[in-house]
Amino acid sequence: MKVRDECKSWFMEMKWKRVHRYIVFKIDEGSKAVIVDKVGGPGEGYHHLAGVAGRTTTAEYAVLDLRISVHAYRNWPQEQDRCFISWSPTKSRIRAKILYATSKQGLRRVLDGVHYEVQATDPTEMGYDVITERAK
Template sequence: MAMAFKMATTGMWVTEECKNSFMEMKWKKVHRYIVFKIDEKSRLVTVDKVGGPGEGYDDLAASLPDNDCRYAVFDFDFVTVDNCRKSKIFFIAWAPTASRIRAKMLYATSKDGLRRALDGVHYEVQATDPTEMGIEVIRDRAK
């Protein structure tokens, strides 16, 4: 079994794969985004999908299910008004209204543990529908 880190509040475990994928995104820019899911049976937070460096925010939004919760991190590159290139990492807690109540509760109580395991997140966005996490919201938060 892969190495995992326990999240104290819920008894969930964050796999080593989650941390390694995040570090590859943060330092090596290998991934543009990572989507995480909770496997309720094994009580593990695992990597659900990884977006390559050529993928964008629309690809991330399309990869989130309409009827289930997920976590995601997105590496947002932008240029400031003084022409400086910057990158900020966003943590997105996705809990659509169509998802099960049990899933919403599980994801809500496990969020902080995963967030602590992913060192280097700049901003957090919580969304229940796509308009709450649109690219405009991300741009506004980054500036």
Template sequence: MAGNLIWFLLIGNVVDLLSVTDDLGRAGPANAASGMAVHDDCKLKFLELKAKRTYRSIVFKIEEKQKQVVVEHVGEPAETYEQFTEKLPADECRYAIFDFDFLTPEGVQKSRIFFIAWSPDTSRVRSKMIYASSKDRFKRELDGIQVELQATDPTEIGLDVIKSRAS
């Protein structure tokens, strides 16, 4: 796991350097987010989840050709955690938000907003690089994230992990 993190950091810096030129080789602004814009719908859906609890989850995808992060899926308020994790592809990277409800040991109902950086081992190296180098900027656009998880396989985002990180 630590080796993967070092790999992502090194590759992320290379991607940042490569993003200084566009597809035609023209110089452009270097961007710590590898040139990925965030579609307004991403921020809108997140605000609706956070403030109105309109959704239980949101899955985001980077559209490489459009160079932007877009909403791929929203989960209705009744969606379970298992239904949410089924929406994460086995071999492609994604960002995801899940609003997790739980009871404290004192019996108080609470919720935590989780940000999940999903980067399965079986996904393409280029995709892992782009998602890793774009993550921090994307997260800054979503004010109100309470817990962050980085996962490469389903065991790292199991319900037991979520419960342990919620309190």
């Protein structure tokens, strides 16, 4: 599966300029490529992304730029952490699940700077507590 250049450019903008809080990627089956579907602005965060993912029955990928304190017990300042989310709801078509599972590593190679990954089939598997626990 081909990953379009726009995927890397949006990610690099999120990584270096920190103006986007999340990016949702999808596979365009017509062109057989991974493309950018949605971009979350500075005022949108985890809860907006979770609401979007919770309403869809199609598989997607997302990268979330989340401020969490990994070393909270030492009162260290918060850090930016980027989490890759592979969303494949149980109600998705089997063909889509297979397509997304086999295409994930190609996209991950392009997204240099993702700190950890979460795979979810329902919204509880990508809950805020699950994501922050994975970061520790």
